[in-house]
Amino acid sequence: MRLIMLGAPGAGKGTQAVRVADRFGIPHISTGDIFRANIKNGTELGKKAKSFMDAGKLVPDELVCDLVADRISKEDCEKGFILDGFPRTIPQAEALDAAVEKLGTKIDYAVDIEVPDENIIERMGGRRTCPGCGASYHIKYIPTKKEGICDVCGSAIIQREDDKPETVKTRLEVYHAQTQPLIDYYSAKGVLAEVDGTQPMDTVFAQIVEKLGE
Numbered sequence: 382m383r384l385i386m387l388g389a390p391g392a393g394k395g396t397q398a399v400r401v402a403d404r405f406g407i408p409h410i411s412t413g414d415i416f417r418a419n420i421k422n423g424t425e426l427g428k429k430a431k432s433f434m435d436a437g438k439l440v441p442d443e444l445v446c447d448l449v450a451d452r453i454s455k456e457d458c459e460k461g462f463i464l465d466g467f468p469r470t471i472p473q474a475e476a477l478d479a480a481v482e483k484l485g486t487k488i489d490y491a492v493d494i495e496v497p498d499e500n501i502i503e504r505m506g507g508r509r510t511c512p513g514c515g516a517s518y519h520i521k522y523i524p525t526k527k528e529g530i531c532d533v534c535g536s537a538i539i540q541r542e543d544d545k546p547e548t549v550k551t552r553l554e555v556y557h558a559q560t561q562p563l564i565d566y567y568s569a570k571g572v573l574a575e576v577d578g579t580q581p582m583d584t585v586f587a588q589i590v591e592k593l594g595e
């Protein structure tokens with residue numbers, strides 16, 4: 382099962398991708414996570430990516446396409462993978478097509494999690510992250526037990542730079558201009574699976590599993 386997760390930032394791609402990966406026993410590959418790990422480790426790639434990410438812009442295609450092509454050629458991806466946050470532009474989708482073709486495979490489904498902008502703004506504005514262990518919270522929907530403190534590791538939780546209101550606005554603009562065209566791209570290939578992302582998490586997951594045919 383070779384899958385792509387599409388959807389606006391904050392649509393719940395990451396959460397659902399982890400569950401789908403678990404259900405199908407395939408690796409979850411998040412380009413956002415890869416960049417954040419590189420920033421944390423102070424790598425060259427991290428240094429190059431950081432300014433784009435903090436501004437809510439996309440990291441240039443040339444920094445991400447080879448990285449993903451290399452990752453999906455690893456042994457653990459032989460039976461499939463789920464890409465979360467890639468592709469985000471038409472050139473990235475074309476690069477992915479070339480990479481899977483080289484591996485003699487194809488993308489089975491592009492799952493699009495649909496959520497209106499108003500919901501996204503509310504979700505992302507309230508999102509908090511633990512810099513210590515990576516746990517995610519929401520001030521209204523998933524609050525910490527003790528205000529401002531991570532339930533898992535006790536670190537002070539933060540608002541990610543790219544979840545701040547101005548940046549969220551830019552990320553949504555970038556999404557509509559550059560990533561939304563991928564919906565037509567995968568629809569034309571007959572692999573688009575659309576789900577209603579405004580539903581509770583379990584319902585969204587059930588819709589995805591149903592569309593994927595299991």
Ligand code: AMP
Nearest residue numbers: 412413433434438439440445466467469
């Ligand atoms: P995410 O966690 O997927 O929302 O990604 C966080 C940020 O990482 C994005 O706002 C981009 O700056 C960068 N990023 C992640 N994936 C890509 C991609 N496929 N192409 C360009 N930039 C990306």
